[in-house]
Amino acid sequence: MKSIRQLLPFRTCSDEIFKQGxxxxxxxxxxxxxxxxxxxxxxxxxxxxxxxxxxxxGRSDILVRELQERMEAAANRLDFENAARYRDQLQxxxxxxxxxxxxxxxRDDQDIVAYARSGNDVFVEVAYVRQGKMVxxxxxxxxxxxxxxxxxxxxxxxxxxxxxxxxxxxxxxxxGPVEEPELITGWLSEKRGRPVTLEVPQRGRKRALVxxxxxxxxxxxxxxxxxxxxxxxxxxxxxxxxxxxxxLESPPKRIECYDISNIQGDSAVGSMxxxxxxxxxxxxxxxxxxxxxxxxxxxxxxxxxxRRRLERLESxxxxxxxxxxxxxxxxxxxxxILIDGGKGQLSAALEVLEAxxxxxxxxxxxxxxxxxxxxxxxxxxxxQERNSPGMFLVQRIRDEAHxxxxxxxxxxxxxxxxTSPLDSVEGIGPARKRALLRHFGSVQAIRExxxxxxxxxxxxxxxASRLKETL
Numbered sequence: 001m002k003s004i005r006q007l008l009p010f011r012t013c014s015d016e017i018f019k020q021g022x023x024x025x026x027x028x029x030x031x032x033x034x035x036x037x038x039x040x041x042x043x044x045x046x047x048x049x050x051x052x053x054x055x056x057x058g059r060s061d062i063l064v065r066e067l068q069e070r071m072e073a074a075a076n077r078l079d080f081e082n083a084a085r086y087r088d089q090l091q092x093x094x095x096x097x098x099x100x101x102x103x104x105x106x107r108d109d110q111d112i113v114a115y116a117r118s119g120n121d122v123f124v125e126v127a128y129v130r131q132g133k134m135v136x137x138x139x140x141x142x143x144x145x146x147x148x149x150x151x152x153x154x155x156x157x158x159x160x161x162x163x164x165x166x167x168x169x170x171x172x173x174x175x176g177p178v179e180e181p182e183l184i185t186g187w188l189s190e191k192r193g194r195p196v197t198l199e200v201p202q203r204g205r206k207r208a209l210v211x212x213x214x215x216x217x218x219x220x221x222x223x224x225x226x227x228x229x230x231x232x233x234x235x236x237x238x239x240x241x242x243x244x245x246x247x248l249e250s251p252p253k254r255i256e257c258y259d260i261s262n263i264q265g266d267s268a269v270g271s272m273x274x275x276x277x278x279x280x281x282x283x284x285x286x287x288x289x290x291x292x293x294x295x296x297x298x299x300x301x302x303x304x305x306x307r308r309r310l311e312r313l314e315s316x317x318x319x320x321x322x323x324x325x326x327x328x329x330x331x332x333x334x335x336x337i338l339i340d341g342g343k344g345q346l347s348a349a350l351e352v353l354e355a356x357x358x359x360x361x362x363x364x365x366x367x368x369x370x371x372x373x374x375x376x377x378x379x380x381x382x383x384q385e386r387n388s389p390g391m392f393l394v395q396r397i398r399d400e401a402h403x404x405x406x407x408x409x410x411x412x413x414x415x416x417x418x419t420s421p422l423d424s425v426e427g428i429g430p431a432r433k434r435a436l437l438r439h440f441g442s443v444q445a446i447r448e449x450x451x452x453x454x455x456x457x458x459x460x461x462x463x464a465s466r467l468k469e470t471l
Contacts, residue, residue: 003092004052004055004056005031006030006031006092007089007092007093008048008051008052008055008089009026009030009031009032009033009048010032010033010045010048010049010052011026011032011033011035011036012026012032013026013032013036018035018036019036020036021036021037022036022037023036023037023039027039033045033048051063051066055093056135056136061131063093064090064093064094067086067089067090067093068086068090070082070086071083071086071087071090074086108129108131108132108169108170108171109129109130109131109167109169109170109171110129110169110170110171110172110173111126111127111128111129111169111171111172111173112126112127112129112172112173112206112209112210112213113125113126113154113157113158113172113173113174113175113210113213114175114210114211114213114214114216114217115142115153115154115157115175115214115217116214116217116218116220116221117221118218118221118222118225120147121141121221121224121225122141122142122148122153122221123139123140123141123142123217123218123220123221123224124139124140124142124153124157124161124217125137125138125139125140125213125214125216125217125220126138126139126140126161127209127213128169129169130169137213137216139216139217139220140157140161141221141224142156142157150175150176150177151176151177151178151179152179154174154175154176154177154178154179155178155179155180155184158172158178158184158188159184159187162187162188162191168188168191168192168196169192169196170192170194170195170196170197171196171197171198171199172188172196172197172198172199173199173200173201173206173209173210174198174199174200174210175200175210175214176200177200178198181198184198185197185198234278234389235277235278235279235393236251236278237389238278238389238390238392238393239251239252239277239278239393241388241389241390241393242389242390242393242394243390244390245373245382245384245388245390245391246336246362246364246373246375246382246390248336248362252334252335252336252362253276253277253335254274254275254276254281254332254333254334254335254336255274255275255276255334255335255336255337255338255397256272256273256274256309256334256336256337256338257272257273257275257337257338257339257340257397257398257400257401258270258271258272258302258305258306258309258337258338258339258340258349258401259271259340259398259401259402259404259405260290260298260301260302260305260340260405261402261405261406268289268290268293268301269287269288269289269290269405270287270288270290270301270302270304270305270405271285271286271287271288271401271402271404271405272285272286272287272288272305272309272329272401273285273397273400273401273404274329275393275397275400278393280400283329284329284332285329285404286309286329286330287404287405288304288305288308288309290304290305291304292304298341298345299344299345299348300348302339302341302345302348302349303348303349303351303352306349306352306353307352307356309330310352310353310356310358311356312330313330313331313333313358314356315330316330316331317331333361334361335361335362336361336362336363336364337349337353337361337362337363337364338363338364338365338366338394338397338398338401339363339364339365339366340365340366340368340398340401340402341365341366341367342365342367342372342374343365343374345365346363346364346365346374346376349363349365350363350376363376364376364382366394366395366398367381368398370383371383371384371391371395373394421443421470421471422436422437422443422446422467424470425466425467425470425471426466427460427463427466428463428467432457432459435457435458436454436457436459439457443471446467446471447468447471451464451465451468454467454468
């Protein structure tokens with residue numbers, strides 16, 4: 001989508017924003033042609049959307065032909081600026097089209113159907129092949145199909161799916177036989193207006209694609225089941241089982257889990273994820289940039305984020321006493337604290353909790369390697385059965401904390417990678433930085449340039465000398 005918006009800009013704003021009739025930042029960075037202010041005619045914008053649709057359907061060859069015709073027409077009119085723009089679009093489209101996975105030697109349209117079953121749950125995956133190229137796939141949970149045989153499952157899905165599908169391909173590749181194939185084939189052919197065939201490959205590349213798609217369906221089904229496990233009817237037994245395993249007085253309503261992510265201490269961040277009533281409370285998730293711990297020291301980093309979180313809890317409680325509404329993610333006192341780590345991380349966390357006067361909050365650490373839960377004052381870890389409801393919930397919370405920390409850590413590293421040595425020079429702001437790089441081309445060229453050459457860009461001599469010294 002990002003690539004398409006660069007090549008064929010179109011609006012992505014809501015209708016409410018569009019009705020305001022003013023162009024936004026997307027127009028100025030050339031990601032939207034500005035239909036709200038009629039910077040593009042309705043006819044041209046409709047043509048643009050048709051081009052986007054063609055590209056997303058994998059029909060890039062049609063789009064390429066149209067752009068070639070426009071490029072040649074512009075060149076014949078001596079409109080070389082537009083001709084060059086069409087040429088650049090053609091080259092980019094061809095590069096992106098090359099990345100689409102070529103699956104068949106033919107140019108036909110096909111749908112590949114596969115499914116996964118677990119107990120009474122069935123999940124069907126459909127992959128779209130257009131002109132021999134994989135252009136996307138989509139998943140669908142199938143209700144009421146738990147006891148049905150494969151032919152019945154496939155028949156029910158196809159009737160349900162293709163009744164509202166906008167496109168019926170020339171052939172549909174299936175993992176097995178479908179119930180009433182003649183009825184299904186005739187119905188699909190009528191919807192398409194041309195013959196449709198059903199294939200059940202037994203070997204070769206098509207069979208491998210069906211098996212690969214079935215693996216994707218199995219993964220999607222697992223994710224769907226995890227989401228379903230957050231229903232209240234299932235989370236209450238989980239919380240009760242967890243309370244029993246950890247010897248808590250009652251099931252914890254609010255659980256906070258903490259994790260640290262860094263590479264040898266670089267770009268270190270901490271994460272706090274919150275589960276309430278056994279379900280994620282995403283709006284209470286928080287990141288912590290490590291401020292005071294130099295170098296790789298996970299224990300000290302963990303202590304820093306816990307200390308800062310408890311300080312926020314105390315200040316939030318003071319504000320509540322004064323009827324001042326603060327950040328709700330910090331005003332609630334946790335019923336249970338989980339730490340991603342082992343005995344060392346647990347000891348570090350307990351030290352902070354005791355110093356802050358919160359030693360009464362139940363705190364445990366979960367070691368990922370052997371899935372052991374470490375408890376204060378116990379030499380031996382608590383080991384739950386892997387399939388137990390309590391362990392399932394603890395693992396989900398710990399994995400969510402890890403995901404949340406890793407995702408933010410990657411963003412921090414990406415931003416850090418984009419910084420320049422010029423950013424550290426006082427007096428060199430964005431405008432001067434752009435001017436320097438535009439003129440010299442690189443930091444290395446600036447480093448090698450004489451001071452008087454830098455001064456010619458309107459930079460004071462003292463600042464140019466300091467810049468050279470810094471570089």
